[in-house]
Amino acid sequence: MDQTSLSTAGWNLRQSYANLPKEFYSHQKPDPVKDPGMVLLNSPLASTLGLDFDDYEEKVLANLFSGNELPPGSDPISQAYAGHQFGSFTLLGDGRAILLGEQVTPEGNSLDVQLKGAGRSLYSRRGDGRATLASMLREFLVSEAMHGLGIPTTRSLAVVTTGEPVYREQVQAGAVLTRVASSHIRVGTFEYASQYLGKESLKALLDYTIQRHYPEAAQDENPGLAFFHQVLNQQAALVASWMGVGFIHGVMNTDNMSIAGETIDYGPCAFLNTYDPGTVYSSIDVQGRYAFGNQPKIAHWNLSCLASALLPLFHEEKEKAVSIAQDALNAFPFRFKEHYAKAMGRKLGLKERRDGDDSLISDLLQIAEEQRWDYTHTFLFLQGDMPGGKLQGSELPAFQAWYRRWNARVTGDGIPLSEIQRAMQSHNPKIIPRNHLVEATLSQAVQGDIGSLYRFLEVCQNPFETGKYTRLFQEVPDSQWERGYQTFCGT
Template sequence: MTQQQANAKGGWRLDNSYTRLPDILYSRLEPTPVDEPKLVVLNEALAAELGLDAAELRTEAGAAMLGGNTLPPGAEPLAQAYAGHQFGHFTMLGDGRAILLGEQLTPSGERRDIQLKGPGRTPYSRQGDGRAALGPMLREYIISEAMHGLGIPTTRSLAVTLTGEPVYREEVLQGAVLTRVAASHLRVGTFQYAAGLGVREHLQALADYTIERHDPQLAGREDRYLELLRQVVRRQASLIASWQLVGFIHGVMNTDNMALSGETIDYGPCAFMDVFDPKTVFSSIDRQGRYAYGNQPKIGVWNLARFAETLLPLLAEETEAAVELAEEALGLFGSEFERHWLGGMRAKLGLFGEEAEDRELARDLLELMQTEQADYTNTFRALTLGQIETSPLACAAAFQDWQARWQARRDRQSEPESASRERMQRANPAIIARNHRVEEALAAAETGDYDIMHRLVSALADPYAYTAEQERYAELPDSGERPYRTYCGT
């Protein structure tokens, strides 16, 4: 297809490589039409990156496409099959309310999945209706774009489209469809499903496909499956470290929500932490704290072990040898996570080079935050701006000792104070998607007012800007707005 032909079709250049996998891994079907599709949010910057015509998407025909009533040129829609450990319990799953339209070939040469979330029932819906409500879809739009602004690998949100139909949860809600964009929707759970089929050829086809999508440099190597495992371990160690550094809590780290691309996927009961506490949980269904902030690295390793188990038949002929190779690869997580996390902490504290006490310096600050119930983001913001007197830490005697150690560490480095401050500003966001601001935006949107949401998303697009316009988004919630709870929205 020429570029001129693509432009004539709204910029769509879809391929469907997933359909070339064994058909046991997916089910072909089309979205269920809705009554009255109405586009309410469009990510024009992302549309441009994808090579799509935003003006075309804003038309009635564009809304019909994003709502699932029509298909873009070249689409071969399907629902992916996968399994997953949900809160530690294994379940056979699949896209119960999502349909992959195809893979957009972007002007920059990337391949990006285009998926509709909430377009109706699929063979994997079980007792679900396959639909989604407006609030949770807007929430995913806001948080995923906030993560993108923070520079953290993430799936993106292209659009939210009202369906004109109600969805029934605990109450009657407005129905909506989210258009999600991802490097791929391959998950640990995808491999768990393939391994469960017990057909080596299916598993190998999926592994080779994953390598083609995410690690093409490995194609043809004898050790490609072991190196795939290592690459996934490295990506997840980096990703989870980046979550920890900004106080992000995913909330539902089931194996079907761990993307092999290293992108954050599934923004259900997620939230950003206010007061620092490793035990922080927001999800209403995580009653035991399995996915608490402090547990995220451990759960990451647990999930990766499940991925490694699926690859054992491809790693070596003898099970014992395969297990040994898998354990070696999994062992990379600890050092990789520590490297990314400690490197990030050095940046957040304006430190250059490496000294043995740096880890203790960072950990001691976090303990002080927990003891004094200090806000995580705003503590680092205050340190960056030299306004620590605004923090609850300022009156703590132990903090005075910590501050003296911190200053002594900075005095030992050759870089000037200005360079240290610049490094801190690049590493410490002035704002995050505060829970009360997200809820404020969602409440207004439910009434048809999207201005509050647009202003919030605009501010979150550059969280390191430190502008006067961002000040209100750094304000903490009233005490009456805590504790905060999130819900899956399914």
């Protein structure tokens, strides 16, 4: 396969990240794989990118998305960064990911195209640079489900098998995921620049990131501070959207926090079933640092790491810079509360925020926790879409009293409850990637039944619709299965 043949697919790649100082990356070609095979191709996403693979044979595409062949215009690199992992700072980098470049879409947007699991790099340390098929299918499935839910996220273009084994707890099939993102710049990228490269390189990274993501910040008298405020607001909105659908990221290290405000790195992620703020599924989060209810405060903590890295660019005097950073950080709880109130208000049919709404939300969640209600079903019940029409325990006095408060609140302007409930339907998903169904689907797909994954993906990409699969995908696991469920990073 030559470069000319690939050029007809619509590739329009550039590599602006390589204009940064050389310490930010290393040139790195993907390691060839033995026998690549296509598993998944996201044709709608390809179309958005301006790519058309309809005329290409599967073997050609498998070579392309495995990294055995490179698209025209690519300049493969691996990015250097650092990060706080479970609170401890360490030097990191793309240990198994290679950035081919940025695809300029027909609309003029620049989106990173990255191969994940493409082999060892300068930053691999003791890692093998590879990825398992199950973990790459999980990222494909959950990232596309998050996109369907309207939550900012990296996306998945393709998955290919490598024809080679990967050694984890067990021997598993190897795979490569093609990931698309607004960028792969992380909080940890700024920590790396601040800790190891100095002020000049830190300023170069800031200027590049502002130009790429927050160009309006360049016009501010303090661009670094304006940039920080933008990132803080994006993160507050992102985590509020996670909380609204019961998403648990599982490993909110600073190297997994995108500056662009997208959900990134779907390792031990999962979705809440029974409402419990202390829920943890990740096998490596033994202290519960990244529990569902901790996610807002962890985002705040991560932003403090970003602020610390940016101190030299806030002000030349350190004491003044720290004061500026602290003032900026103090805005996070208020910004998160605003975004969370909006997200939860839409779920409850509240048209605008009023006094008493915060307690209306918190009181419902307290009842849901006490009754061990399914988080998704709680809101479906309120909008009249509960499977079977009943929520066990909804007849109890505490909930009945709450329901009367809510009914009076949402119908207080003379709008019928039925109309309120119709409006709620576009904010309360009927379908989420239930953990037990994700595991069953991945197990079937790894064994060769990829059709089951396509069917699951189809309904997860349309989570607010009622279709023929609705009853199946609203099933909840039995409590014994749920208590024993764990997720793993796949590295």
